[in-house]
Amino acid sequence: MQRIPEFFARMTGDEKHEWAAASTIDVLWVLYDRVLNVSPATVDDPDRDRFLLSKGHGPMAYYAVLADKGFIDESILDDWTSWDSPLGQHPDRVLVNGVEISSGSLGHGLPIAVGTAIGQRVAGSAGRTFVLVGDGELDEGSNHEAIAVAARLDVTNLTAIVIDNQSAWYGWPGGVQERFAVEGWAAATIDGRDHEAIYEALTARYDRPNVVVARTEKSY
Protein backbone atom coordinates (compact mmCIF):
# COMPACT_ATOMS: atom_id res chain seq x y z
CA MET A 1 0.00 0.00 0.00
CA GLN A 2 2.97 2.31 0.45
CA ARG A 3 2.97 3.69 -3.07
CA ILE A 4 -0.81 4.10 -3.42
CA PRO A 5 -0.89 7.74 -2.22
CA GLU A 6 1.79 8.58 -4.76
CA PHE A 7 -0.17 6.89 -7.54
CA PHE A 8 -3.33 8.71 -6.50
CA ALA A 9 -1.47 12.03 -6.61
CA ARG A 10 -0.38 11.37 -10.18
CA MET A 11 -3.98 11.10 -11.36
CA THR A 12 -5.68 14.46 -11.07
CA GLY A 13 -8.82 15.97 -12.49
CA ASP A 14 -11.51 13.55 -11.28
CA GLU A 15 -12.34 15.31 -8.06
CA LYS A 16 -15.98 14.34 -8.51
CA HIS A 17 -15.08 10.71 -7.94
CA GLU A 18 -12.12 10.92 -5.60
CA TRP A 19 -14.29 9.89 -2.70
CA ALA A 20 -15.31 6.79 -4.65
CA ALA A 21 -11.66 5.83 -5.06
CA ALA A 22 -11.01 6.50 -1.39
CA SER A 23 -13.92 4.22 -0.49
CA THR A 24 -12.78 1.25 -2.57
CA ILE A 25 -9.01 1.29 -2.16
CA ASP A 26 -8.74 -1.01 0.84
CA VAL A 27 -10.95 -3.73 -0.65
CA LEU A 28 -9.16 -3.48 -3.99
CA TRP A 29 -5.78 -3.76 -2.30
CA VAL A 30 -6.67 -6.85 -0.31
CA LEU A 31 -8.24 -8.47 -3.37
CA TYR A 32 -5.19 -8.08 -5.56
CA ASP A 33 -2.65 -8.53 -2.78
CA ARG A 34 -4.03 -11.62 -1.10
CA VAL A 35 -7.22 -13.02 -2.59
CA LEU A 36 -7.38 -13.17 -6.40
CA ASN A 37 -5.44 -15.89 -8.17
CA VAL A 38 -4.61 -13.61 -11.07
CA SER A 39 -1.35 -11.94 -12.00
CA PRO A 40 -0.02 -10.08 -15.02
CA ALA A 41 1.13 -13.44 -16.36
CA THR A 42 -2.28 -15.09 -16.02
CA VAL A 43 -4.72 -12.43 -17.19
CA ASP A 44 -5.90 -14.75 -19.98
CA ASP A 45 -5.87 -17.98 -17.96
CA PRO A 46 -9.40 -19.41 -18.14
CA ASP A 47 -9.03 -20.67 -14.57
CA ARG A 48 -8.17 -17.29 -13.10
CA ASP A 49 -10.37 -15.52 -10.60
CA ARG A 50 -12.27 -12.69 -12.24
CA PHE A 51 -12.73 -9.33 -10.59
CA LEU A 52 -15.42 -7.11 -12.10
CA LEU A 53 -15.43 -3.46 -11.06
CA SER A 54 -19.08 -2.63 -11.60
CA LYS A 55 -18.82 0.70 -9.84
CA GLY A 56 -16.55 2.17 -12.48
CA HIS A 57 -16.49 5.58 -10.88
CA GLY A 58 -13.28 6.66 -9.22
CA PRO A 59 -11.00 4.18 -10.98
CA MET A 60 -7.86 5.86 -9.61
CA ALA A 61 -7.91 3.23 -6.89
CA TYR A 62 -8.25 0.44 -9.46
CA TYR A 63 -5.48 1.82 -11.67
CA ALA A 64 -3.23 2.42 -8.67
CA VAL A 65 -3.54 -1.20 -7.56
CA LEU A 66 -3.11 -2.52 -11.12
CA ALA A 67 0.04 -0.39 -11.44
CA ASP A 68 1.40 -1.52 -8.11
CA LYS A 69 0.84 -5.18 -9.04
CA GLY A 70 2.38 -4.82 -12.49
CA PHE A 71 -0.69 -5.17 -14.70
CA ILE A 72 -0.08 -1.71 -16.15
CA ASP A 73 3.01 0.47 -16.41
CA GLU A 74 2.90 3.15 -13.74
CA SER A 75 4.15 5.73 -16.24
CA ILE A 76 0.74 5.79 -17.93
CA LEU A 77 -0.85 7.14 -14.77
CA ASP A 78 0.61 10.57 -15.38
CA ASP A 79 -1.38 11.44 -18.48
CA TRP A 80 -4.54 9.54 -17.70
CA THR A 81 -7.71 10.70 -19.48
CA SER A 82 -5.64 12.31 -22.25
CA TRP A 83 -6.40 11.47 -25.90
CA ASP A 84 -3.77 8.77 -26.23
CA SER A 85 -4.12 7.34 -22.73
CA PRO A 86 -5.79 3.96 -22.19
CA LEU A 87 -6.93 5.17 -18.78
CA GLY A 88 -10.25 6.99 -18.67
CA GLN A 89 -12.35 8.07 -15.74
CA HIS A 90 -14.20 4.82 -16.33
CA PRO A 91 -12.15 1.72 -17.14
CA ASP A 92 -12.18 -0.01 -20.53
CA ARG A 93 -11.34 -3.70 -20.70
CA VAL A 94 -10.19 -3.42 -24.29
CA LEU A 95 -7.62 -0.78 -23.41
CA VAL A 96 -6.34 -1.75 -19.98
CA ASN A 97 -4.51 -4.97 -19.22
CA GLY A 98 -6.15 -6.90 -16.40
CA VAL A 99 -9.49 -5.08 -16.51
CA GLU A 100 -12.24 -7.68 -16.87
CA ILE A 101 -15.17 -5.42 -17.80
CA SER A 102 -15.64 -1.93 -19.13
CA SER A 103 -17.80 -0.04 -16.66
CA GLY A 104 -19.10 3.39 -15.79
CA SER A 105 -22.83 3.19 -16.32
CA LEU A 106 -24.11 1.78 -13.05
CA GLY A 107 -25.95 -1.48 -12.62
CA HIS A 108 -24.22 -3.64 -15.21
CA GLY A 109 -21.54 -5.55 -13.35
CA LEU A 110 -23.63 -7.76 -11.11
CA PRO A 111 -25.70 -9.34 -13.91
CA ILE A 112 -22.52 -9.87 -15.95
CA ALA A 113 -20.87 -11.42 -12.90
CA VAL A 114 -23.69 -13.96 -12.62
CA GLY A 115 -22.87 -14.90 -16.20
CA THR A 116 -19.12 -15.19 -15.72
CA ALA A 117 -19.66 -17.31 -12.61
CA ILE A 118 -21.96 -19.64 -14.55
CA GLY A 119 -19.41 -19.74 -17.36
CA GLN A 120 -16.68 -20.73 -14.92
CA ARG A 121 -18.94 -23.47 -13.56
CA VAL A 122 -19.71 -24.77 -17.05
CA ALA A 123 -15.98 -24.89 -17.78
CA GLY A 124 -15.35 -26.85 -14.59
CA SER A 125 -13.01 -24.12 -13.45
CA ALA A 126 -12.04 -23.52 -9.85
CA GLY A 127 -11.96 -19.81 -10.61
CA ARG A 128 -14.30 -17.51 -8.75
CA THR A 129 -16.00 -14.28 -9.73
CA PHE A 130 -15.81 -11.20 -7.53
CA VAL A 131 -17.84 -8.11 -8.37
CA LEU A 132 -17.65 -4.76 -6.61
CA VAL A 133 -20.72 -2.52 -6.51
CA GLY A 134 -21.56 0.61 -4.56
CA ASP A 135 -24.52 0.96 -2.23
CA GLY A 136 -25.66 3.92 -4.31
CA GLU A 137 -25.33 1.81 -7.43
CA LEU A 138 -27.78 -0.66 -5.91
CA ASP A 139 -30.50 1.88 -6.68
CA GLU A 140 -30.36 0.57 -10.26
CA GLY A 141 -33.07 -2.02 -10.80
CA SER A 142 -30.86 -4.31 -12.87
CA ASN A 143 -28.94 -5.15 -9.70
CA HIS A 144 -32.08 -6.39 -8.05
CA GLU A 145 -32.84 -8.67 -10.95
CA ALA A 146 -29.42 -10.23 -10.45
CA ILE A 147 -29.62 -10.31 -6.65
CA ALA A 148 -32.94 -12.12 -6.91
CA VAL A 149 -31.82 -14.72 -9.41
CA ALA A 150 -28.23 -15.53 -8.35
CA ALA A 151 -29.10 -17.91 -5.54
CA ARG A 152 -31.83 -19.58 -7.63
CA LEU A 153 -29.19 -20.27 -10.28
CA ASP A 154 -26.95 -21.76 -7.61
CA VAL A 155 -24.03 -19.48 -8.39
CA THR A 156 -21.91 -20.52 -5.43
CA ASN A 157 -18.67 -19.20 -6.92
CA LEU A 158 -19.88 -15.60 -6.93
CA THR A 159 -18.90 -13.02 -4.32
CA ALA A 160 -20.35 -9.53 -4.43
CA ILE A 161 -18.68 -6.75 -2.51
CA VAL A 162 -20.85 -3.76 -1.69
CA ILE A 163 -18.92 -0.65 -0.75
CA ASP A 164 -21.41 0.90 1.63
CA ASN A 165 -20.49 4.53 2.02
CA GLN A 166 -24.12 5.48 2.57
CA SER A 167 -24.68 6.79 -0.95
CA ALA A 168 -28.00 5.07 -1.67
CA TRP A 169 -30.49 7.86 -2.21
CA TYR A 170 -33.14 6.51 0.15
CA GLY A 171 -31.10 3.82 1.89
CA TRP A 172 -32.16 0.20 2.21
CA PRO A 173 -34.75 -0.91 4.78
CA GLY A 174 -33.04 -3.40 7.05
CA GLY A 175 -29.67 -2.55 5.55
CA VAL A 176 -27.84 -3.70 2.43
CA GLN A 177 -26.93 -7.07 3.94
CA GLU A 178 -30.57 -7.94 4.48
CA ARG A 179 -31.47 -7.08 0.89
CA PHE A 180 -29.17 -9.89 -0.29
CA ALA A 181 -29.85 -12.31 2.57
CA VAL A 182 -33.58 -12.38 1.91
CA GLU A 183 -32.79 -13.66 -1.60
CA GLY A 184 -30.69 -16.52 -0.28
CA TRP A 185 -27.20 -15.07 -0.26
CA ALA A 186 -24.65 -15.64 2.47
CA ALA A 187 -24.18 -12.14 3.81
CA ALA A 188 -21.87 -10.33 6.17
CA THR A 189 -21.07 -6.73 7.01
CA ILE A 190 -17.51 -5.73 7.81
CA ASP A 191 -15.35 -2.68 8.37
CA GLY A 192 -14.25 -1.71 4.86
CA ARG A 193 -10.94 -0.41 6.20
CA ASP A 194 -10.00 -3.52 8.17
CA HIS A 195 -7.74 -5.58 5.90
CA GLU A 196 -7.92 -8.74 7.98
CA ALA A 197 -11.71 -8.58 8.09
CA ILE A 198 -11.79 -8.01 4.32
CA TYR A 199 -9.49 -10.96 3.74
CA GLU A 200 -11.47 -13.29 5.99
CA ALA A 201 -14.76 -12.32 4.38
CA LEU A 202 -13.53 -12.65 0.81
CA THR A 203 -11.93 -16.04 1.31
CA ALA A 204 -14.88 -17.59 3.10
CA ARG A 205 -16.64 -20.32 1.10
CA TYR A 206 -20.36 -20.96 1.08
CA ASP A 207 -22.82 -23.19 -0.74
CA ARG A 208 -24.57 -20.09 -2.13
CA PRO A 209 -23.55 -16.71 -3.49
CA ASN A 210 -21.83 -14.51 -0.98
CA VAL A 211 -22.09 -10.78 -0.35
CA VAL A 212 -19.67 -8.79 1.74
CA VAL A 213 -20.91 -5.37 2.74
CA ALA A 214 -17.84 -3.24 3.37
CA ARG A 215 -18.83 -0.16 5.30
CA THR A 216 -16.70 2.93 4.83
CA GLU A 217 -17.05 6.60 5.46
CA LYS A 218 -17.32 9.00 2.56
CA SER A 219 -13.89 10.58 2.53
CA TYR A 220 -11.29 12.18 0.36
Added chain:
Amino acid sequence: MTMREAFIKTVTEALHTDPRVAVVTAVISAANFPQDHERVVDVGIREQTMVGVAAGLALTGLRPVVHSYAPFLVERPYEQIKLDIGHQDVGAVFVSIGASYDDPVWGRTHQSPGDVALFDTLPGWEVHVPGHPEEVAPLLKEALKNDNRVYMRLSLHENAQAYPVGEGFTALRYGKRGVVVAVGPVLDRVLKAVEAEKADVTVLYASTIRPFDSDGLRKAVADTDHADVLVVEPYLEGTSAHLISESLQQIPHRVRCTGVKRHAELRNYGTAEDHDAAHDLDVVGLGSAVRSFFRG
Protein backbone atom coordinates in the same frame (compact mmCIF):
# COMPACT_ATOMS: atom_id res chain seq x y z
CA MET B 1 -42.65 -25.80 -38.94
CA THR B 2 -42.61 -22.14 -37.96
CA MET B 3 -39.50 -19.97 -37.81
CA ARG B 4 -39.64 -20.17 -34.04
CA GLU B 5 -39.76 -23.96 -34.11
CA ALA B 6 -36.87 -24.03 -36.59
CA PHE B 7 -34.88 -21.80 -34.25
CA ILE B 8 -35.53 -23.96 -31.19
CA LYS B 9 -34.71 -27.17 -33.09
CA THR B 10 -31.47 -25.77 -34.49
CA VAL B 11 -30.24 -24.39 -31.17
CA THR B 12 -31.22 -27.53 -29.27
CA GLU B 13 -29.20 -29.63 -31.70
CA ALA B 14 -26.28 -27.24 -31.35
CA LEU B 15 -26.40 -27.55 -27.57
CA HIS B 16 -25.66 -31.24 -28.01
CA THR B 17 -22.94 -30.88 -30.60
CA ASP B 18 -21.14 -27.63 -29.75
CA PRO B 19 -19.89 -27.17 -26.17
CA ARG B 20 -19.63 -23.43 -26.72
CA VAL B 21 -23.34 -22.89 -27.31
CA ALA B 22 -25.45 -21.60 -24.42
CA VAL B 23 -29.01 -20.29 -24.21
CA VAL B 24 -30.27 -17.45 -22.04
CA THR B 25 -33.98 -16.76 -21.82
CA ALA B 26 -36.39 -14.69 -19.75
CA VAL B 27 -39.26 -17.20 -19.51
CA ILE B 28 -40.42 -16.88 -23.13
CA SER B 29 -39.67 -20.17 -24.95
CA ALA B 30 -37.73 -21.42 -21.91
CA ALA B 31 -39.86 -24.56 -21.66
CA ASN B 32 -38.95 -25.47 -25.24
CA PHE B 33 -35.25 -25.88 -24.53
CA PRO B 34 -33.64 -28.79 -22.68
CA GLN B 35 -34.35 -28.53 -18.96
CA ASP B 36 -31.62 -28.93 -16.36
CA HIS B 37 -28.95 -28.38 -18.99
CA GLU B 38 -25.90 -26.57 -17.60
CA ARG B 39 -25.75 -24.27 -20.60
CA VAL B 40 -29.44 -23.33 -20.61
CA VAL B 41 -30.16 -20.45 -18.25
CA ASP B 42 -33.59 -19.00 -17.65
CA VAL B 43 -33.42 -15.88 -15.49
CA GLY B 44 -37.15 -15.33 -15.08
CA ILE B 45 -38.77 -12.14 -16.27
CA ARG B 46 -35.53 -10.16 -16.00
CA GLU B 47 -34.45 -8.96 -19.41
CA GLN B 48 -31.62 -6.68 -18.27
CA THR B 49 -30.07 -9.55 -16.38
CA MET B 50 -30.73 -11.86 -19.34
CA VAL B 51 -28.40 -9.75 -21.48
CA GLY B 52 -25.89 -9.23 -18.67
CA VAL B 53 -25.69 -12.97 -17.99
CA ALA B 54 -25.20 -13.61 -21.70
CA ALA B 55 -22.33 -11.14 -21.70
CA GLY B 56 -20.74 -12.92 -18.75
CA LEU B 57 -21.04 -16.25 -20.52
CA ALA B 58 -19.43 -14.76 -23.62
CA LEU B 59 -16.59 -13.37 -21.50
CA THR B 60 -15.82 -16.93 -20.41
CA GLY B 61 -15.71 -18.19 -23.99
CA LEU B 62 -19.25 -19.45 -24.53
CA ARG B 63 -21.48 -18.55 -27.47
CA PRO B 64 -24.72 -17.30 -25.91
CA VAL B 65 -28.03 -17.33 -27.74
CA VAL B 66 -30.30 -14.72 -26.18
CA HIS B 67 -33.98 -14.97 -26.89
CA SER B 68 -37.25 -13.26 -26.13
CA TYR B 69 -40.15 -11.41 -27.67
CA ALA B 70 -38.76 -8.52 -29.72
CA PRO B 71 -39.65 -5.54 -27.50
CA PHE B 72 -38.31 -7.31 -24.43
CA LEU B 73 -35.18 -8.56 -26.16
CA VAL B 74 -34.20 -5.31 -27.85
CA GLU B 75 -35.98 -2.25 -26.49
CA ARG B 76 -36.13 -2.92 -22.77
CA PRO B 77 -32.46 -3.94 -22.29
CA TYR B 78 -31.08 -1.69 -25.02
CA GLU B 79 -28.34 -0.22 -22.83
CA GLN B 80 -27.28 -3.73 -21.83
CA ILE B 81 -26.99 -4.62 -25.51
CA LYS B 82 -24.94 -1.50 -26.11
CA LEU B 83 -22.62 -1.90 -23.12
CA ASP B 84 -22.68 -5.51 -21.90
CA ILE B 85 -22.28 -6.93 -25.40
CA GLY B 86 -20.94 -4.20 -27.66
CA HIS B 87 -18.74 -2.21 -25.31
CA GLN B 88 -17.33 -5.38 -23.71
CA ASP B 89 -16.43 -6.40 -27.27
CA VAL B 90 -18.00 -9.82 -26.97
CA GLY B 91 -20.36 -11.63 -29.30
CA ALA B 92 -23.79 -13.15 -28.95
CA VAL B 93 -26.70 -14.29 -31.08
CA PHE B 94 -29.92 -12.44 -30.32
CA VAL B 95 -33.07 -14.09 -31.68
CA SER B 96 -36.44 -12.39 -31.43
CA ILE B 97 -39.97 -13.48 -32.16
CA GLY B 98 -42.96 -11.22 -32.66
CA ALA B 99 -41.46 -9.11 -35.45
CA SER B 100 -43.16 -5.74 -35.86
CA TYR B 101 -46.69 -6.84 -35.02
CA ASP B 102 -47.10 -10.60 -35.32
CA ASP B 103 -49.69 -10.59 -32.54
CA PRO B 104 -51.41 -7.20 -32.74
CA VAL B 105 -54.23 -8.22 -30.40
CA TRP B 106 -51.68 -7.70 -27.62
CA GLY B 107 -51.35 -4.04 -28.50
CA ARG B 108 -48.47 -1.62 -28.73
CA THR B 109 -46.57 -3.09 -25.77
CA HIS B 110 -45.86 -6.20 -27.84
CA GLN B 111 -44.85 -4.44 -31.02
CA SER B 112 -41.29 -3.59 -31.93
CA PRO B 113 -40.98 -2.08 -35.40
CA GLY B 114 -37.90 -0.12 -34.31
CA ASP B 115 -35.76 -3.12 -33.41
CA VAL B 116 -33.52 -3.16 -36.48
CA ALA B 117 -33.16 0.63 -36.34
CA LEU B 118 -31.95 0.31 -32.74
CA PHE B 119 -29.34 -2.27 -33.69
CA ASP B 120 -28.38 0.08 -36.51
CA THR B 121 -27.20 2.62 -33.93
CA LEU B 122 -24.58 0.14 -32.72
CA PRO B 123 -21.47 -0.91 -34.64
CA GLY B 124 -20.69 -4.42 -35.72
CA TRP B 125 -24.06 -6.17 -35.68
CA GLU B 126 -25.18 -8.60 -38.38
CA VAL B 127 -28.93 -8.54 -38.92
CA HIS B 128 -30.86 -11.42 -40.46
CA VAL B 129 -34.52 -11.25 -41.38
CA PRO B 130 -35.41 -14.67 -42.76
CA GLY B 131 -38.47 -14.90 -44.96
CA HIS B 132 -39.11 -18.61 -44.58
CA PRO B 133 -38.58 -21.20 -41.80
CA GLU B 134 -36.12 -23.11 -44.00
CA GLU B 135 -33.89 -20.04 -44.11
CA VAL B 136 -33.57 -20.01 -40.31
CA ALA B 137 -31.35 -23.06 -39.77
CA PRO B 138 -28.58 -22.19 -42.25
CA LEU B 139 -28.42 -18.59 -41.02
CA LEU B 140 -28.37 -19.71 -37.41
CA LYS B 141 -25.80 -22.47 -37.88
CA GLU B 142 -23.43 -20.01 -39.47
CA ALA B 143 -24.02 -17.52 -36.66
CA LEU B 144 -23.35 -20.11 -33.97
CA LYS B 145 -19.98 -20.97 -35.49
CA ASN B 146 -18.69 -17.42 -35.19
CA ASP B 147 -17.91 -15.01 -32.35
CA ASN B 148 -19.59 -11.90 -33.71
CA ARG B 149 -22.73 -9.98 -32.78
CA VAL B 150 -25.85 -11.21 -34.56
CA TYR B 151 -29.51 -10.26 -34.46
CA MET B 152 -32.05 -12.59 -36.04
CA ARG B 153 -35.63 -11.39 -36.42
CA LEU B 154 -38.21 -14.19 -36.68
CA SER B 155 -41.79 -13.73 -37.78
CA LEU B 156 -45.01 -15.67 -38.14
CA HIS B 157 -45.24 -14.22 -41.64
CA GLU B 158 -43.36 -16.03 -44.34
CA ASN B 159 -42.94 -16.34 -48.06
CA ALA B 160 -44.20 -19.37 -49.98
CA GLN B 161 -40.72 -20.67 -50.57
CA ALA B 162 -37.24 -20.37 -49.14
CA TYR B 163 -34.34 -18.80 -51.00
CA PRO B 164 -30.60 -19.40 -50.60
CA VAL B 165 -29.23 -17.42 -47.69
CA GLY B 166 -25.96 -15.69 -47.12
CA GLU B 167 -24.52 -12.25 -47.39
CA GLY B 168 -25.67 -10.32 -50.39
CA PHE B 169 -28.86 -9.74 -52.27
CA THR B 170 -30.41 -12.39 -54.50
CA ALA B 171 -31.86 -11.11 -57.77
CA LEU B 172 -35.19 -12.81 -58.42
CA ARG B 173 -36.38 -10.72 -61.31
CA TYR B 174 -34.74 -8.34 -63.75
CA GLY B 175 -36.00 -5.10 -65.27
CA LYS B 176 -34.83 -1.75 -66.62
CA ARG B 177 -37.03 0.79 -64.83
CA GLY B 178 -35.42 0.50 -61.41
CA VAL B 179 -34.74 -1.74 -58.44
CA VAL B 180 -36.93 -2.98 -55.62
CA VAL B 181 -35.25 -4.39 -52.50
CA ALA B 182 -37.50 -6.73 -50.50
CA VAL B 183 -36.40 -7.78 -47.02
CA GLY B 184 -37.52 -11.08 -45.49
CA PRO B 185 -41.20 -11.94 -45.30
CA VAL B 186 -42.44 -9.05 -47.45
CA LEU B 187 -41.00 -10.65 -50.58
CA ASP B 188 -44.11 -12.45 -51.83
CA ARG B 189 -46.20 -9.29 -51.47
CA VAL B 190 -43.58 -7.30 -53.32
CA LEU B 191 -43.47 -9.81 -56.18
CA LYS B 192 -47.28 -9.82 -56.43
CA ALA B 193 -47.39 -6.02 -56.46
CA VAL B 194 -44.72 -5.80 -59.14
CA GLU B 195 -46.53 -8.38 -61.27
CA ALA B 196 -49.87 -6.67 -60.79
CA GLU B 197 -48.40 -3.36 -61.89
CA LYS B 198 -46.46 -4.98 -64.74
CA ALA B 199 -43.48 -3.00 -63.51
CA ASP B 200 -40.25 -3.48 -65.46
CA VAL B 201 -38.05 -3.62 -62.36
CA THR B 202 -35.34 -5.75 -60.81
CA VAL B 203 -36.32 -7.34 -57.51
CA LEU B 204 -33.57 -8.09 -54.99
CA TYR B 205 -34.27 -10.29 -52.01
CA ALA B 206 -32.41 -10.01 -48.70
CA SER B 207 -32.62 -12.29 -45.70
CA THR B 208 -29.42 -10.66 -44.42
CA ILE B 209 -29.72 -6.88 -44.33
CA ARG B 210 -26.61 -6.10 -42.24
CA PRO B 211 -24.00 -6.00 -43.51
CA PHE B 212 -25.73 -4.17 -46.32
CA ASP B 213 -24.85 -5.44 -49.78
CA SER B 214 -23.76 -2.13 -51.28
CA ASP B 215 -21.93 -3.78 -54.16
CA GLY B 216 -24.97 -5.87 -55.03
CA LEU B 217 -27.21 -2.82 -55.04
CA ARG B 218 -24.81 -0.78 -57.17
CA LYS B 219 -24.52 -3.61 -59.69
CA ALA B 220 -28.28 -4.03 -59.91
CA VAL B 221 -28.75 -0.29 -60.36
CA ALA B 222 -26.03 -0.19 -63.03
CA ASP B 223 -27.94 -2.79 -65.03
CA THR B 224 -31.08 -0.64 -65.16
CA ASP B 225 -31.86 2.55 -67.06
CA HIS B 226 -32.86 4.50 -63.94
CA ALA B 227 -31.13 4.75 -60.57
CA ASP B 228 -34.46 4.48 -58.75
CA VAL B 229 -34.59 2.26 -55.67
CA LEU B 230 -37.67 1.26 -53.70
CA VAL B 231 -36.83 -0.58 -50.48
CA VAL B 232 -39.53 -2.52 -48.65
CA GLU B 233 -38.70 -3.49 -45.09
CA PRO B 234 -41.05 -5.19 -42.60
CA TYR B 235 -39.89 -2.86 -39.81
CA LEU B 236 -39.53 0.89 -39.36
CA GLU B 237 -39.65 2.67 -42.72
CA GLY B 238 -36.37 4.15 -43.86
CA THR B 239 -34.22 1.95 -41.63
CA SER B 240 -31.87 1.21 -44.54
CA ALA B 241 -32.21 4.59 -46.28
CA HIS B 242 -28.83 5.84 -45.08
CA LEU B 243 -27.06 2.81 -46.48
CA ILE B 244 -28.80 3.07 -49.84
CA SER B 245 -27.79 6.73 -50.07
CA GLU B 246 -24.24 5.88 -49.06
CA SER B 247 -24.06 3.05 -51.61
CA LEU B 248 -25.26 5.29 -54.43
CA GLN B 249 -23.52 8.50 -53.40
CA GLN B 250 -21.63 8.72 -56.71
CA ILE B 251 -24.81 8.30 -58.74
CA PRO B 252 -27.74 10.72 -59.01
CA HIS B 253 -30.56 8.57 -57.68
CA ARG B 254 -34.02 8.46 -56.16
CA VAL B 255 -35.00 6.41 -53.12
CA ARG B 256 -38.36 5.56 -51.64
CA CYS B 257 -38.63 3.67 -48.38
CA THR B 258 -41.64 1.63 -47.36
CA GLY B 259 -42.06 0.00 -43.99
CA VAL B 260 -43.90 0.43 -40.72
CA LYS B 261 -44.85 4.09 -40.74
CA ARG B 262 -43.09 6.40 -38.32
CA HIS B 263 -45.73 9.05 -37.93
CA ALA B 264 -48.45 7.16 -36.12
CA GLU B 265 -48.68 5.01 -33.01
CA LEU B 266 -51.57 2.81 -33.99
CA ARG B 267 -53.92 1.92 -31.13
CA ASN B 268 -55.72 -0.67 -33.21
CA TYR B 269 -55.72 -4.42 -32.56
CA GLY B 270 -57.01 -6.71 -35.32
CA THR B 271 -54.73 -8.89 -37.41
CA ALA B 272 -51.23 -8.53 -38.77
CA GLU B 273 -52.83 -8.20 -42.19
CA ASP B 274 -54.86 -5.24 -40.91
CA HIS B 275 -51.64 -3.58 -39.79
CA ASP B 276 -49.92 -4.38 -43.09
CA ALA B 277 -52.75 -2.57 -44.86
CA ALA B 278 -52.51 0.40 -42.49
CA HIS B 279 -48.80 0.73 -43.26
CA ASP B 280 -49.25 0.14 -47.01
CA LEU B 281 -47.32 -3.10 -46.69
CA ASP B 282 -50.08 -5.19 -48.29
CA VAL B 283 -50.18 -5.94 -52.01
CA VAL B 284 -52.50 -2.99 -52.66
CA GLY B 285 -50.31 -0.50 -50.80
CA LEU B 286 -47.11 -1.83 -52.29
CA GLY B 287 -48.68 -1.76 -55.77
CA SER B 288 -49.51 1.88 -55.24
CA ALA B 289 -45.92 2.59 -54.18
CA VAL B 290 -44.53 0.76 -57.21
CA ARG B 291 -46.92 2.52 -59.59
CA SER B 292 -46.24 6.03 -58.29
CA PHE B 293 -42.50 5.68 -57.76
CA PHE B 294 -41.65 4.08 -61.08
CA ARG B 295 -44.05 6.21 -63.10
CA GLY B 296 -42.61 7.57 -66.37
